[in-house]
Every structure is written in C-alpha cells, then in structure tokens.
Amino acid sequence: MAKPTEQLISQLQSRLDRAAILVGEAIDPRYGDDLSGKPGERPEVVLRPRYTSDVAEILKACNAACQPLVIQGGRTGLSGGARVLAGEVVLSLERMTSLGEVETTASTIIAEAGVPLQAAQEKADAAGFVFGVDIGARGTATIGGNISTNAGGIRVLRYGNFRTQVLGVEAVLADGSVVSSLKGLAKDNTGYDLSHLFIGSEGTLGVVTRACLRLHPKPISQAVAFCALPSLEKAMALLQFLRARLGTLLSGFEIIFDPLMSEMTEALGLQAPVPLTTPVYVLTDIQGMSPETDETVFAEALGQAIEDGMVSDAVVSQSEREFQALWALRDDCNTYLFGLGPMLSLDVSLPLPRMGEFLARARTTQNSVDATARDYIFGHLGDGNLHYCVVTERPDAVAEAVFGCVAQAGGSISAEHCIGLNKKSYLHLSRSDAEITAMRRMKAALDPNNILNPGRIFDMSA
Numbered sequence: 001m002a003k004p005t006e007q008l009i010s011q012l013q014s015r016l017d018r019a020a021i022l023v024g025e026a027i028d029p030r031y032g033d034d035l036s037g038k039p040g041e042r043p044e045v046v047l048r049p050r051y052t053s054d055v056a057e058i059l060k061a062c063n064a065a066c067q068p069l070v071i072q073g074g075r076t077g078l079s080g081g082a083r084v085l086a087g088e089v090v091l092s093l094e095r096m097t098s099l100g101e102v103e104t105t106a107s108t109i110i111a112e113a114g115v116p117l118q119a120a121q122e123k124a125d126a127a128g129f130v131f132g133v134d135i136g137a138r139g140t141a142t143i144g145g146n147i148s149t150n151a152g153g154i155r156v157l158r159y160g161n162f163r164t165q166v167l168g169v170e171a172v173l174a175d176g177s178v179v180s181s182l183k184g185l186a187k188d189n190t191g192y193d194l195s196h197l198f199i200g201s202e203g204t205l206g207v208v209t210r211a212c213l214r215l216h217p218k219p220i221s222q223a224v225a226f227c228a229l230p231s232l233e234k235a236m237a238l239l240q241f242l243r244a245r246l247g248t249l250l251s252g253f254e255i256i257f258d259p260l261m262s263e264m265t266e267a268l269g270l271q272a273p274v275p276l277t278t279p280v281y282v283l284t285d286i287q288g289m290s291p292e293t294d295e296t297v298f299a300e301a302l303g304q305a306i307e308d309g310m311v312s313d314a315v316v317s318q319s320e321r322e323f324q325a326l327w328a329l330r331d332d333c334n335t336y337l338f339g340l341g342p343m344l345s346l347d348v349s350l351p352l353p354r355m356g357e358f359l360a361r362a363r364t365t366q367n368s369v370d371a372t373a374r375d376y377i378f379g380h381l382g383d384g385n386l387h388y389c390v391v392t393e394r395p396d397a398v399a400e401a402v403f404g405c406v407a408q409a410g411g412s413i414s415a416e417h418c419i420g421l422n423k424k425s426y427l428h429l430s431r432s433d434a435e436i437t438a439m440r441r442m443k444a445a446l447d448p449n450n451i452l453n454p455g456r457i458f459d460m461s462a
C-alpha cells in the first residue's frame, strides 16, 4: 500500500495545530495495535484532532487523496479493529476529551469521543445519576470506542447495551461532512436515525466525534451476592427465579466457571468468598431505591434459592467495601487471563436454552482439535454472553471448531467485542449473504473510496 504523501501531510499541517500531527520517530509504538493480541504496523503518521472541524478537515483531505485511516479511541478493543495495517494513517480521538455538564432535567450529558468511560461514569455519579454501561476497561476505553463497538458489560441486564444509552451522535463522514444529532430528544421520527448507523459499526461508516448520552437515577441501595452452584442448569434456574422474584431490582448476573475461579484466586493470592468446591460461580447484584426493604428482599430470595437447591453456598455484601471487593473478582478474571499471555479469546452469545448443549459440544470438538487445550469461561450469563478463552497451540483450528458449535446452537460469534480484523473470516457464520451484501452497499454509499477502517468487519470485494 502507498505511503501517506508529503503533500497530504503539509496540507494538514497548514490546517491543524502542531500537536495534532505526529510523524516518524515522534510516534509511540503503542499506536500500532489494540489489546487483541496481534502486533500491528508502526504507523508513519498519527493525526490527533482537537475539534470536530479538525476531523472534517482530515477526512476531506484523506478522502481526496484516497488515504486509508484507522480510527483509535482507547485501543482496548479485543478484535483488532484499531490495529494498524500497512499504509494506514492513525486518526486518534485522544485529544477530544471535553465532557459537558449533566443536564439534570433531561438526564443527559454530552461527551466528546475521546472521553474515557470512567470519566463519564464519575461525572454522572457526582450529579446523582448512574451511567448504564460498565466494562472492565472503563479507565481507558473511550465513549467513541464504546459507541463504535456497542459495548456491553456487566449492566446490560438492567440498562441495555451502549446503543440504549445513546440519544444522539455527531459523526464525520468520509467526505468530511458532519452529521449531528445532539438535541437530546427522546423522540425524533424524522426520517432515518443516522446516529444508530455509527453504533456498533466499528468506525467503518464515519468517525464519532460527540454523543448525547442518557443517564439513569442513581440507586440508593445495593448488594451483591457471590454464589457457588452445582451446575450451569442451576445457574439458569437461579437467573429465572431472581428475575421473577426481584424484577428490575436485579441488576447484574455474571458467571465464572471453574477452573478459572480457583486458579485465579490462587494465582492472585485472593481469599475466596466461599470454599471453591463447585463447578460454577455467580456474582449477582441488586440496585434499588428502597434501602429499608431491598436487601431483605434479596436475602430472602437467596435463602429460598439455597433451600430449593439452586445455590450450594452464598455470601452477601454487608457494606460498600464488601460490595466493591466481591465485584472486583469479576475484573480479576481479566487480570488473571491477560497475565497468562497470548490465548484464544472468543466472545460468543447463545440462546440461553441451548447454552448447556453448546458448552458440551464445544468442549468435545475443541478437544478433538487440541487434546491439551485448556478453557477458561466466564461472562454475562444474564445476556447469554460467554467469554470463551482457550490456551492452545492451535488457536485458529480451535476457533473454527468452537465457532462452528456457536453457529449450530443458533448463537453469535461476537456478542460484544465485535468483528474487527480478527473475526471477519467467520462473519458468514452469524450473518447471511444478503446481510453482508447490504452492509457492503451501505459502506460503499457512505465511504466510496473505502478510507475508513478498511477491511474491518468485511472486505469490500466478496
């Protein structure tokens, strides 16, 4: 692929501030890849706009020069979407970090694309609200990256995924035109909802520059339970039972299978909340508005679950400190797994009634490909979403085997980590030819020169 031309760079130098353009040795190697485990190319140019108008200037010039760009937020993506390919210029949103004040009447906040998720969460909290998405990479992942990947996380059960939190998006199209929908209107049926085009489309249709985000009332009571369970079936039964018994009080329902739980606690030197003697563990919590009754209702429901044999053992948080300490076990799963070094990391979703059948078939198939493979499984059971990580010498063959089982069970090969570069060869397992053709048409209409994140999700030629 051709190098970015001197002419393009000098053209941009005349339009952007000095800090907006990094070239050659000034470029830190961290701009080359994301956290998906494969090394990217070292970019020759990194563009760091400060304003939406800068992004518009950059895209106009790059489009005229047919210069491909890779868009970067916090580079915490796990599918290679922000990884640099040869010849690409990096467009990093890291300097677009303005965060507006909370609009308390409408319960909204406007954030620039480079704002870290945690900053938006903290600003909402200080104003008496909660932001509905939480993920382990909250400190580094950005609002723009979250929108482009339609991030999920531990609160989807209660508030929905990122799409549900977005009232409107401002984005710059490949030709430099700006489309903006930041009025914060809950209802606006005036033609196509362009904002939704940019949510989950992995930067292939436009560059997200700002968003109007929805906030929720901050809960005033909360408690989390760590439960040991005899089987996945009992975990499903517990989910169904707590949903019926607690309604919207139920806020999270995460699963951790062994050996991950016992290996992780041992390796990180953690004290297990209960003796680790069962194959399945669940972290489940409530968030409500009635402190005098919520925790009692939760404790009674868990007591009933133990009596009915769904739960073998459980610990419930009695303070904010215990709440945070139990939830930290969920983030510890990522810490432990990242520490194990390169591994196959899949993120699949299944229809809940077929999850058990999937797991049994996947294990058998995986073992037939690599008998020494070791899997570590955890995830957002409330959303039918499992993070399926495998230490294996044959990652490609195991991925193909497990994805085949996902397709057979009617699931999705990517629940929340998207397709990026890493999973595009499997896209056909989750999307039909007609769907992929429609996606290509949309891409061609909005980015005819294929300059925005080319080759992510799918290639333009079949």
Ligand SMILES: Cc1cc2nc3c(=O)[nH]c(=O)nc-3n(C[C@H](O)[C@H](O)[C@H](O)COP(=O)(O)OP(=O)(O)OC[C@H]3O[C@@H](n4cnc5c(N)ncnc54)[C@H](O)[C@@H]3O)c2cc1C
Residues within 6 Å of the ligand: 034, 035, 070, 071, 072, 073, 074, 075, 076, 077, 078, 080, 081, 082, 093, 113, 134, 135, 136, 137, 140, 141, 142, 143, 144, 145, 146, 147, 148, 149, 150, 151, 152, 153, 154, 202, 203, 204, 206, 207, 208, 209, 334, 416, 417, 420, 453, 456
């Ligand atoms: C420890 C850990 C835990 C995680 N937990 C979760 C989880 O629970 N749920 C979940 O969904 N994900 C999770 N992730 C994955 C990752 O954090 C999310 O995908 C996140 O939304 C990526 O945000 P980012 O700013 O880092 O984006 P990047 O990695 O920089 O980019 C991701 C994609 O979005 C595009 N992009 C970035 N910014 C823009 C923009 N402004 N406009 C257009 N396109 C853009 C990029 O080109 C790329 O294709 C986790 C990752 C880690 C490391």
